[in-house]
Amino acid sequence: xxxxxxxxxxxxxxxxxxxxxxxxxxxxxxxxxxxxxxxxxxxxxxxxxxxxxxxxxxxxxxxxxxxxxxxxxxxxxxxxxxxxxxxxxxxxxxxxxxxxxxxxxxxxxxxxxxxxxxxxxxxxxxxxxxxxxxxxxxxxxxxxxxxxxxxxxxxxxxxxxxxxxxxxxxxxxxxxxxxxxxxxxxxxxxxxxxxxxxxxxxxxxxxxxxxxxxxxxxxxxxxxxxxxxxxxxxxxxxxxxxxxxxxxxxxxxxxxxxxxxxxxxxxxxxxxxxxxxxxxxxxxxxxxxxxxxxxxx
Amino acid sequence: xxxxxxxxxxxxxxxxxxxxxxxxxxxxxxxxxxxxxxxxxxxxxxxxxxxxxxxxxxxxxxxxxxxxxxxxxxxxxxxxxxxxxxxxxxxxxxxxxxxxxxxxxxxxxxxxxxxxxxxxxxxxxxxxxxxxxxxxxxxxxxxxxxxxxxxxxxxxxxxxxxxxxxxxxxxxxxxxxxxxxxxxxxxxxxxxxxxxxxxxxxxxxxxxxxxxxxxxxxxxxxxx
Numbered sequence: 001x002x003x004x005x006x007x008x009x010x011x012x013x014x015x016x017x018x019x020x021x022x023x024x025x026x027x028x029x030x031x032x033x034x035x036x037x038x039x040x041x042x043x044x045x046x047x048x049x050x051x052x053x054x055x056x057x058x059x060x061x062x063x064x065x066x067x068x069x070x071x072x073x074x075x076x077x078x079x080x081x082x083x084x085x086x087x088x089x090x091x092x093x094x095x096x097x098x099x100x101x102x103x104x105x106x107x108x109x110x111x112x113x114x115x116x117x118x119x120x121x122x123x124x125x126x127x128x129x130x131x132x133x134x135x136x137x138x139x140x141x142x143x144x145x146x147x148x149x150x151x152x153x154x155x156x157x158x159x160x161x162x163x164x165x166x167x168x169x170x171x172x173x174x175x176x177x178x179x180x181x182x183x184x185x186x187x188x189x190x191x192x193x194x195x196x197x198x199x200x201x202x203x204x205x206x207x208x209x210x211x212x213x214x215x216x217x218x219x220x221x222x223x224x225x226x227x228x229x230x231x232x233x234x235x236x237x238x239x240x241x242x243x244x245x246x247x248x249x250x251x252x253x254x255x256x257x258x259x260x261x262x263x264x265x266x267x268x269x270x271x272x273x274x275x276x277x278x279x280x281x282x283x284x285x286x287x288x289x290x291x292x293x294x295x296x297x
Numbered sequence: 298x299x300x301x302x303x304x305x306x307x308x309x310x311x312x313x314x315x316x317x318x319x320x321x322x323x324x325x326x327x328x329x330x331x332x333x334x335x336x337x338x339x340x341x342x343x344x345x346x347x348x349x350x351x352x353x354x355x356x357x358x359x360x361x362x363x364x365x366x367x368x369x370x371x372x373x374x375x376x377x378x379x380x381x382x383x384x385x386x387x388x389x390x391x392x393x394x395x396x397x398x399x400x401x402x403x404x405x406x407x408x409x410x411x412x413x414x415x416x417x418x419x420x421x422x423x424x425x426x427x428x429x430x431x432x433x434x435x436x437x438x439x440x441x442x443x444x445x446x447x448x449x450x451x452x453x454x455x456x457x458x459x460x461x462x463x464x465x466x467x468x469x470x471x472x473x474x475x476x477x478x479x480x481x482x483x484x485x486x487x488x489x490x491x492x493x494x495x496x497x498x499x500x501x502x503x504x505x506x507x508x509x510x511x512x513x514x515x516x517x518x519x520x521x
Contacts (some may be wrong), residue, residue, distance in 0.1 A: 011395035202391040207381030
């Protein structure tokens with residue numbers, strides 16, 4: 001006689017069908033992939049923006065062409081001298097009048113000079129210091145009273161708060177996705193148990209251990225979860241690629257991998273979804289079946 | 298060996314309905330390698346008594362010892378391992394509909410993790426014994442009542458159990474098949490398997506004069 005395959009002893013192929021459960025798990029994985037993509041993109045963009053914003057330094061010098069406190073040249077020149085020797089200040093650039101006009105155009109119109117207002121000179125720079133800018137501000141005040149020094153720390157803090165709340169939302173969505181996936185597997189398993197209760201009672205009576213029966217359910221749930229999640233995750237790839245393409249101007253090309261135009265962190269994290277779905281499927285099926293079996297002697 | 302000591306069994310129906318007493322103060326002992334007929338009218342408690350023996354029910358009271366093990370003291374795992382040493386022929390066969398005859402018979406051996414080579418040898422042999430070697434691939438719904446019963450019997454004995462419990466095993470068999478089955482059961486009994494057979498078939502009991510347990514209204518009225 002030919003060697004025989006041990007096969008589907010409990011009839012789980014019919015009771016835990018390969019249609020509804022994988023589709024629902026796939027849908028959950030699709031959502032999880034998008035959420036994960038959103039959370040990682042948010043974190044990545046926030047890191048980039050926070051770095052740029054926190055280090056931005058803006059210095060306004062009123063009456064820039066008046067003599068400085070020491071009467072040793074203009075106030076603007078005195079400020080520039082201090083900035084040029086301060087190692088924490090880099091790329092100090094005096095904005096041209098045209099740029100200043102462009103910045104204030106929404107409030108004062110395109111020809112601010114015509115209004116006869118005494119506009120300050122504006123210097124932009126990068127702040128590399130680890131502490132605050134109060135010492136620099138005091139030095140500049142000494143040579144050019146009324147000079148204002150501002151960094152983007154406040155905006156960086158706001159971006160951080162926004163990022164944290166978005167990540168919390170993503171975590172909540174992932175939690176709900178896990179909860180729904182767990183419920184779907186539990187309901188499917190209970191439905192399978194209801195269909196197969198006579199078979200299971202017989203197998204139990206023939207000496208099957210609880211672990212034998214629960215293990216078979218778990219193995220089936222693992223495969224269905226893995227397959228469904230793999231499908232859902234693969235379906236999410238083109239959507240994520242499209243979203244990454246939309247976000248590319250904000251992220252910068254160096255943050256994207258060559259494949260699918262997605263951040264490497266996301267590409268490394270996505271395979272965890274099918275693995276997690278398989279784990280959820282296996283553990284949920286095991287616990288559900290073992291709980292049900294407690295009713296048998 | 299099987300020992301019952303003042304065993305009571307009650308079925309609870311839920312709600313406020315009083316529990317029905319299926320067995321009342323049953324005491325008996327079957328020595329290792331013994332054979333007992335279990336007789337009595339319908340509703341006397343034969344199937345209930347067998348369920349206690351193959352650990353499908355817990356007694357309300359009393360002490361049960363199966364194959365040297367106190368039934369009340371076993372863990373779930375130990376109970377499962379004990380069940381593997383008990384062959385059961387159910388009154389309603391309980392064949393698994395999705396498996397063919399071969400896989401149904403092979404089930405106890407596979408649960409006991411016997412090698413496939415041993416499964417194949419033993420299943421083929423027992424299917425020849427019950428005259429169904431030609432129906433290996435038939436599913437239960439393709440078999441007649443008598444054939445299903447023979448498959449159920451083959452499944453119960455294939456793993457050479459230490460205790461064989463059969464509930465009306467000849468109910469759907471003709472005289473020739475019933476005789477063949479009894480030869481098989483007696484052969485197992487001679488090899489040391491303890492056997493308990495519940496039956497209505499008085500002709501069978503008279504033809505094979507083994508000791509008998511008689512039940513009526515849940516009480517043991519005859520032991521000898």
